Amino acid sequence: MEIRPILSSLHKHRVPALLIVLEIALACAVLCNAVFMIGQCIAGVRAPSAIDEQGLSVISLGGIDEAHVESGMARNLAALRAIAGVQAAAAISDVPLGPDIWYDGLTARPDEESQINSSEYFLGSGGEQALGLKLLKGRFFSAEEFADSTLLPSHVSSSHVVLINESDARRMWPGESALGKQIYGDNAAWTVVGVVADVLGQDPNGNGPAGMYSSIFFPQRPSASLNHYVVRSAPQDRDRVLRDALQVLGKLEPGAVLEGKIYADMRADYFADTRDMAWMLMMVCVVMLAVTALGIVGLTSFWVGQRRRQIGIRRAVGASCANILHYFQTENFLLSTAGVVLGVVFGFAVNVYLMENYEVSRMPWYYLGCGALALWLLGQGAVLGPALRAAQVPPVVATRSV
Amino acid sequence: MFGYYLDLAWRSLRRTPVMTALMVLAIGLGIGASMTMLTVLHVMSDDPLPDRSAHLFVPHLDPRPANFTQNLYAPDASANFTYPDAMALVSSRQAVRQAAMAGGTLLARRSGTGHTPFYADGRFTTPDFFAMFDLSFLSGSAWSQADEDARARVVVLSESLSREVFGTADSVGRIAHLNDADLRVVGVTRDWQPNPMFYADADAKEFSDADRFFLPLSTSLDLKFNTNGNQSSWAGSIEHNSPTLTWLQVWVQLDTASEVTAYRRYLADYAGQQKKLGRYERSADSAHLYSLMEWLAIERKVPSDIHLQVWLALAFLAVCITNIVALLLAKFLRRGGEISVRRAMGARRRDIFIQLATESAVIGFAGGVLGLILAQLGLWSVRHRPDDYAHLASMDGPMLAFTFALALGASLLAGLLPAWRACRITPALQLKTQ
Numbered sequence: 001m002e003i004r005p006i007l008s009s010l011h012k013h014r015v016p017a018l019l020i021v022l023e024i025a026l027a028c029a030v031l032c033n034a035v036f037m038i039g040q041c042i043a044g045v046r047a048p049s050a051i052d053e054q055g056l057s058v059i060s061l062g063g064i065d066e067a068h069v070e071s072g073m074a075r076n077l078a079a080l081r082a083i084a085g086v087q088a089a090a091a092i093s094d095v096p097l098g099p100d101i102w103y104d105g106l107t108a109r110p111d112e113e114s115q116i117n118s119s120e121y122f123l124g125s126g127g128e129q130a131l132g133l134k135l136l137k138g139r140f141f142s143a144e145e146f147a148d149s150t151l152l153p154s155h156v157s158s159s160h161v162v163l164i165n166e167s168d169a170r171r172m173w174p175g176e177s178a179l180g181k182q183i184y185g186d187n188a189a190w191t192v193v194g195v196v197a198d199v200l201g202q203d204p205n206g207n208g209p210a211g212m213y214s215s216i217f218f219p220q221r222p223s224a225s226l227n228h229y230v231v232r233s234a235p236q237d238r239d240r241v242l243r244d245a246l247q248v249l250g251k252l253e254p255g256a257v258l259e260g261k262i263y264a265d266m267r268a269d270y271f272a273d274t275r276d277m278a279w280m281l282m283m284v285c286v287v288m289l290a291v292t293a294l295g296i297v298g299l300t301s302f303w304v305g306q307r308r309r310q311i312g313i314r315r316a317v318g319a320s321c322a323n324i325l326h327y328f329q330t331e332n333f334l335l336s337t338a339g340v341v342l343g344v345v346f347g348f349a350v351n352v353y354l355m356e357n358y359e360v361s362r363m364p365w366y367y368l369g370c371g372a373l374a375l376w377l378l379g380q381g382a383v384l385g386p387a388l389r390a391a392q393v394p395p396v397v398a399t400r401s402v
Numbered sequence: 403m404f405g406y407y408l409d410l411a412w413r414s415l416r417r418t419p420v421m422t423a424l425m426v427l428a429i430g431l432g433i434g435a436s437m438t439m440l441t442v443l444h445v446m447s448d449d450p451l452p453d454r455s456a457h458l459f460v461p462h463l464d465p466r467p468a469n470f471t472q473n474l475y476a477p478d479a480s481a482n483f484t485y486p487d488a489m490a491l492v493s494s495r496q497a498v499r500q501a502a503m504a505g506g507t508l509l510a511r512r513s514g515t516g517h518t519p520f521y522a523d524g525r526f527t528t529p530d531f532f533a534m535f536d537l538s539f540l541s542g543s544a545w546s547q548a549d550e551d552a553r554a555r556v557v558v559l560s561e562s563l564s565r566e567v568f569g570t571a572d573s574v575g576r577i578a579h580l581n582d583a584d585l586r587v588v589g590v591t592r593d594w595q596p597n598p599m600f601y602a603d604a605d606a607k608e609f610s611d612a613d614r615f616f617l618p619l620s621t622s623l624d625l626k627f628n629t630n631g632n633q634s635s636w637a638g639s640i641e642h643n644s645p646t647l648t649w650l651q652v653w654v655q656l657d658t659a660s661e662v663t664a665y666r667r668y669l670a671d672y673a674g675q676q677k678k679l680g681r682y683e684r685s686a687d688s689a690h691l692y693s694l695m696e697w698l699a700i701e702r703k704v705p706s707d708i709h710l711q712v713w714l715a716l717a718f719l720a721v722c723i724t725n726i727v728a729l730l731l732a733k734f735l736r737r738g739g740e741i742s743v744r745r746a747m748g749a750r751r752r753d754i755f756i757q758l759a760t761e762s763a764v765i766g767f768a769g770g771v772l773g774l775i776l777a778q779l780g781l782w783s784v785r786h787r788p789d790d791y792a793h794l795a796s797m798d799g800p801m802l803a804f805t806f807a808l809a810l811g812a813s814l815l816a817g818l819l820p821a822w823r824a825c826r827i828t829p830a831l832q833l834k835t836q
Contacts, residue, residue: 015731015819015823016728016731016732016735019724019727019728019731020728022724023721023724023725023728026717026720026721026724027721029717030714030717030718030721034714037710062509062521063509063519063521065582103476105473113471114473115471115473115474115475116475117473117475117476154640155640206475207475208474208475211475254518255518255519256518256519257509257518257519257520257521258518269788272787272788273707273787273788273789276787276788277707277711280711281714284435284714284715284718287431287435287718288718288721291427291428291431291721291722291725292721292725294424294428294725295424295428295724295725295728295729298421298424298728298729298732299728299729299732302729302732302733302736303732305736306736354710357706358706358709358710359706360710
């Protein structure tokens, strides 16, 4: 296909042509960034967490007299475990994505300062099984370790042992086994006795990529800070189990504030915002592409209408239908290419701006590639209708005056 | 003449209904999306206390050690005050009014037996709080400075908490049980919920929380009540009266410019003096005084998600407008014949320009109506989001007017280039080729 005549024709209509290029460029820039952000949202919502998310129910307990926590806890747990269908139950300070955030900066050397918020979880006896932690190396806590550990007035665990996430083990001791190593916090140190598959932190959205899977588990004997009960059951039993558990606890602790939730709902609530954002981005993308496509259809239709006579003349002097079709397709291809090239540059600039001002990470290049491809296809799709109509212009038009 | 132009615009638009619908749809969608997000941004960055915000200021001191490294994902350790600094500022009485405060959540019990207790959010503060923020009392009054100094067991309830606990709004003189303490009710305020809750720690849910009780800061320390929010320490000590733990907010009222200047000087002097004493390691320049609106901008009470969504909506509007410019251009240029005839019959370039601009404005007006409907739909969906600001999302009068202004402005802008191009058509050439 000869492109010189196309170029000279575009040169004659350079203002509308430039506008189409600009529109495609803008759409391409927005599309790349929006799709990238949708990807990030979905990755967040789908982030795996190695606990039994589908089987857990969580009951938070407030307003209990601190003097009676210890004696009450054993009784409450026994009652929870007696409910039909309950596989395990334990007291815990908070669950992943939970509301009672407890952070510390943890390092592999005593003199270092960490820039990562590690989520701390204090587990009552049996907490590992109740959560469904997946042990990769080492061991869980022993009964003595549970009995010996509590929270010091300085809000540091008096325990000597901890379980850590696989990601943290790899980050702190790359290429080595984490077992037996010392881990340091504010004025305290603990020995790693086990490594578990990655469990999400308490507020992964606010902690950056490194804080997302930085979690550490301490054993703890019954105390007031273990104010959540986790109850594990088969997923199909959990609604009934939660109802029963709330009833049982309500009877045992009449003065307490009880709040029960299915863990899967807690997770959905935590990510509700992110999911909404993804839906909104998706909607804007679809509508924007539709508007762009309609714009291309509209403008090409006008061009076809304007050039009916010229098309007729070309047909009369021997151009086939396919020639005319290809003419408009090539014209659109040239415009799209210019738009896409400009759009990729725009999109990259937008990403850099967002990285500097908001919590957005660098966009991999293939998002730009996919955005460009999408607009190319969109352009070709949109031009097909008007181009086919142009191809059907009969040669006889050339002989008529207007 | 305008009526005639409107008539011409109407005829021209009716001749190409699909094209017209497309343009109206494009501008409507763009306006709808932008106005939804701009309205959300508008209600969120609104002045929480329009009558008083000009007089309210927040001092800022930086007691952090020189080698303190701020964790990127942790709250700012210098955003709040240490207890000694806050008390020094409040007791110096250098401002018209001043108060130190911190949020807390306590377990409240309904009077009578057999009720389950519930949690209530409130504030531990000093007596100037009420007059400074202009809370109105239904009965009783704030506690006195003497009560504050004596760590009196007193509390001020909001109307809603008073009703929930006692079943009546008039509970002055009765005893409220909060956590394990018995506190005498000295006043009941009308429910008060500034949006955002500007005086609270940045960790609070500023668009949905409201304080339901107020009690003396000294009393809360005496009773060892826990406080909410950002509590940052750098020397290991987490005692509430520690000079190395920041957890309190301080607000002051300054009515005139000279008072503001004097207070600035006082803050710098205070920081300089602390440095001389060896307590502060950073220079006296680190002391600042921010107005309420400046403080809200610094603390970024508007989530960054909202900013991103506003940018996205505006980019979408830009795509729509470019689209309309291209379509209008094609449409106007195609009417070269008609324009040439009008020019040949005596219409000036200006007349043609105004005629074509009128046509763009008609499209803009229709797009504005559509955009308004879409924006209402959008805001309706925002109100069903789980965010804490969701309930605020609705349009007020100025935003309604702004929607139309934006729609008309956008379409006139879009029509400008095409109209200018079209009115430069050479009539003789056009008429000859026809």
